[in-house]
Amino acid sequence: MNKIIPISLAVGISILIVVIGVNSLNFEPVPPVSQQDLRIMIDEWMNSSDRNDLEPRLEIMKAYYTFEESGQKLSDDQEGRVMLNQIRKMISFDIPKMELDQIKAEIRNDLREMGFNPKE
Known part of the structure; x- marks a missing residue:
């Protein structure tokens, strides 16, 4: 019985050391949007009956900026x-550049909070 307690304690300490070690390493977070995600969003928009609706195009643009x-x-x-051409064409003429820049700045701040080092 006495031998079980030290072994359990040793295992617990080992697990704690591993967890602390893993957390202290600088792992890059998993990107929130992949190229495949973008492809799916674009395809859904292309197959939509109302391609002139600004909201889905804006969501694609936000996803692209996040990517x-x-x-x-x-x-x-x-x-x-x-x-890239599809993304540029679907949004570029409908939203002022200042608004797009604001969206990009907000996404950059959100990514920083998630642990990414967004480009400036």
């Missing part, structure tokens, strides 16, 4: 270039 500000880039192939 971009979390340090990711669209793939450097035809799919990535087509997606």
Whole structure:
């Protein structure tokens, strides 16, 4: 019986050391939006009956800014270039640049709070 307590205590201390060690390492957080997520959002919008509705396009733009500000880039192939053109065309003429810049700044702050180091 006495031997079980020290072993349990040793196991508990070992687990605590591992947890503290893992938490002290600087792991990059998992990006909140992937290129595949963007592709799905764009495809849903493209198949929508009301493509002129600003709200879904604005959500795609926010998702793209989140993707971009979390340090990711669209793939450097035809799919990535087509997606970038679709994103730019769906929003660029309907929302003033100042409003888009404000959205990007808010996303940058949100990402900082999540542990990302967004580009400036």
